[in-house]
Each structure stands twice: as structure tokens, then as C-alpha cells.
Amino acid sequence: MTTELSRRRFADVLAATVIAAYVLVALGTAVSTTDSAAACSAWPTCATDPIVGSATGDTLLYWGHRAAALVAGCLVLASGFAARRVEVGRRVTGLVGCALVLFPVQVLLGATIAVGGPSIAGPIHLALAMAIFACLLVALVFTLEDGTLEAEPGRMTPTPDASTAGDDAGGAPQSTPQPTGRIARLKRTTGAYLTLTKPRLMWLLCLVALAGMGLATLSGAALEPSTALATLAGGVLAIGASGTFNHVYERDRDRRMDRTSDRPLVHDLVPARNAVAFGVGLTVGSMIVLLTWVNGLAAVLTLAAIGYYAVLYTAVLKPNTAWNTVLGGGAGALPAVIGWVAVTGRVGLPAVALAAVIFLWTPAHFYSLAIAYRDDYARGGFPMYPVAEGVAAARRHVAFYLGATLLAASGLGWVAGLGWVYGVTSIALGTVFLCSVVRQFRRPTDEVALRSFYVSNYYLGAILLAIVLETLVIGS
Ligand code: HEM
């Protein structure tokens, strides 16, 4: 008989194996994009001593990859043994079995690459590493789902507080006394207009664009400080415009939701007509900045991003389909391409790879929040994924999109040729993100889901900062 304890231990071992497999993928891409491979051309040991010899970041990276492979190999073996002893079901046993079979093939491929084998071995090695990680992650999700006791997470009364009602910072609820003095009224109105621009989202979206610009410099293009400043300024105006249109369109539904019921248009702090004029003004301002100081393609893409968020996402997808977040993710991904285009004048593969990371990250980011606020979204009449498909399905999707994001981020490192700063950051924050999602299965409460939502922002912020550091600070 399988006890709950042994099942839990199996899940622990499997979670450690997933993390090790992820570390292996991330270290592997960092090894193949740095000079570290040149530091060692023998297998299983190197000619160079990692400590006594020239222990550069590159040699350490190379040895780190080999050590991680050893640890991951042992853990895959341990998971395989444990899966046979604990009754975990055929699909989990099958998935762990796949990883067990693929792992020795992967070791052989690694050895082939180390001794200077054919160049095709590299991409196959990366693809196989991703396949092993995917098998293990899916097995972990199925295992955790079997151990998740309740279908519905513990309730938490969502309140539009400072930590979650981000873009509502300037809005005053109807019950608050109306300010009488001129200065107080001016402050309130200014705060209301600022709130319309969704300022709390801007730092991350600006970081996306800056990372896009940084990646462009790896292709040999030069980034002028004036171009960077103008692109960010145009972006801030554009994000402000699209956020404003979103507030206008959703004002009636916002009234019905706790989290959004203190927004400026709900309380007529700004008349809808003025808000539309404000949004149009910001759009025009953004276009002027981008057309004057950046380039035409960056302006066209920015206009498309405003339309994507304000019309396609807000008016078409969000009220009508549970796919709204997945399909809407393209709006947030566009700033990556806009940043690259601002520097080079055309679209490039690393920019598309960064956009893919943001696109896949979006459901992992938002579904956690939507789990915590599912009742609120239901009141607003929005078919967000946890409302339409249930919390268990949403949690599973958070895990799958997280896995896809981690793999896409490793792919980005490989395509763009990023080095150890990006590799180490991805490993550290990726692991934190993974653990926070695993915790959602172990303790399915709204608080834990909300924490995952914030961790998703830290993860993305950290890897974007690493890109900026590596490309614009260290690399310059
Ligand atoms: C379909 C796509 C997305 C949806 C549905 C979504 C949804 C949300 C929601 C509802 C909030 C809660 C705070 C608020 O009331 O404004 C939020 C916060 C946030 N989102 Fe997203 N988001 C999406 C994409 C993005 C993208 C692409 C980024 C940036 C790359 C981003 C960055 C942030 C940040 C920085 C916060 C603020 C968290 C805080 O309050 O500190 N989001 N998001």
C-alpha cells in the first residue's frame, strides 16, 4: 500500500529532479554560448584543473554543467526507482521512464560534443535536454495533482489594496470625502489621470523594450542614448494610452469588481469623454516622439501594440473567450520587438525569441492572479481561465506555461548568445518561480497563488535586467 508520506517523498524527489533538469538546460545553453567549451576538450574529465588552473567564469561554467549532469542523472535514477516502488499511476511512470531512457543518450551526445563531434550534435543535445525537462515537469504536475486535496483553493477576501490594485493608486473611492481646496482637487485629478495610464505595469514593459534594445547591440548595431530615451518615452506614452482606453471600455464591469471598483472612471473623477481625449493625446504624443527620434517601423509596431491591447484584447478577447490571456499575450510581447527595431530598423530573431518568452510567461503570470480573484472576475462577467475552466485546470496551465517559459528563456540565451550573468540569473529566479508554483499545488490557497503572481514579475524583471547588464553594461 502506498502511503501518503511515500507519495509526498516521491513528489519531493521528482521536484528536485525537475529543478536539476532545468539547471542542466540553462547551464548547457550558457556553456554553448560562451568560450567555456574551449576550456575542456576531453571527457569525462578536462585537461584543465578547474581550481588550480585558470579558474575563469567560463571554466567554472563548464564544470558546473558536468556536475549538474551528474546530480541530475542520479536524481532521474532515484525518481525512476521511486516511481516503481510508489503507486504513482501509469502516466507518471511512463513519463519518468522516458526521462530515464533519454538521459544516457543525452550523456553520450554531450561526450560527443566535448571531444569535437559534428555540429548538429549541439542542437540535438539542447532539444533532448528540453524533452527530458518537459517529461519530468509533466510527471511532477500529475503527481502533485493527485496529492492536491481540495479542488477549490482556500478563500481569501480580495481587497483592492496597495499591493494588488496597482494602477488604482490615484483613484479615490466614492465614499471618500470630496476635497474642497483647489490644490487638493488638482492633486486628485492629476492622480486620477496618472492612474488611467496603469503606471505599475510600466517598469516591466520598459525593461522588456530595453532588453530588446540590448539584444540588438549584440548584432553589432550601436545604441545611442537618445534612441533609448526616445523609445522608452514613446513606449511609456503608448502604454499610458492603451491603459486609458482599457479603463474607458471596462468602466461598467470595473464597477462590479472589488479589485477595480475604485478606478477613476467608476467614480467619475474623469469624464469618459476626457479620458478618450487623454488616450488619443498620449497616442499622438507617442507617435510624434517615435517618428521624430526613433523610426517609422517602431512607430507602426507601437500603434499596433496599442490597438492589440485596447481593442483586440480589451474589447474582443477579454469579454468573450477563456483564451483571452494566451492570445492577449502578444500585446505585452511586442515591446521586445519594438526595442530591437528602434536600434536596427528591422525585425531580428533574438527579438522574436524574447517576445516568445514574454508571450509564454503571460499565462503563468496572470492565471495565478486570476485564481485568487476568480470570484471577482466572475462578478465582472469575464470568462478568465480559472472562471471558465476551474482552478485545478488553471493551476495545471500555470505549471505548463512556466515550464515553456523556462525553456523559451534558455532558447533565447542560446539564440542570442547570452553568457553566464543571464544563465545564473535564469537558474536562480527560474528555480524560485518553479518552487512558488509547486507550492500552489501543495498549499492551494489564494495567498500562495498571489505570491506566485508577484514571483512571476520578479522572475521576468530579473532575467530582463540580466540581459540589460550583459548587453549594455558588461558588453559595452
Ligand atoms: C494578457 C496579458 C496580461 C494580463 C491579463 C495581465 C493582468 C494583470 C493584472 C490584472 C494585474 C493586477 C494589477 C492591476 O490591477 O493592474 C497585473 C499586474 C502587473 N502586470 Fe500583468 N498582465 C498581463 C501581461 C503583462 C505583461 C506583458 C507585463 C510586462 C511585461 C505585465 C506586468 C505586470 C506588472 C509589473 C504588474 C504590477 C504588479 C504590482 O502590482 O506590483 N503584465 N497584470
Ligand SMILES: CC(C)=CCC/C(C)=C/CC/C(C)=C/COP(=O)(O)OP(=O)(O)O
Ligand atoms: C507598447 C504597448 C502599447 C504595449 C501595450 C502592452 C500592454 C499594456 C500590456 C499589458 C497587458 C496587461 C497588463 C493587461 C492587464 O490586464 P487587464 O487589462 O485585463 O487588467 P484589469 O483586470 O486590471 O483591467
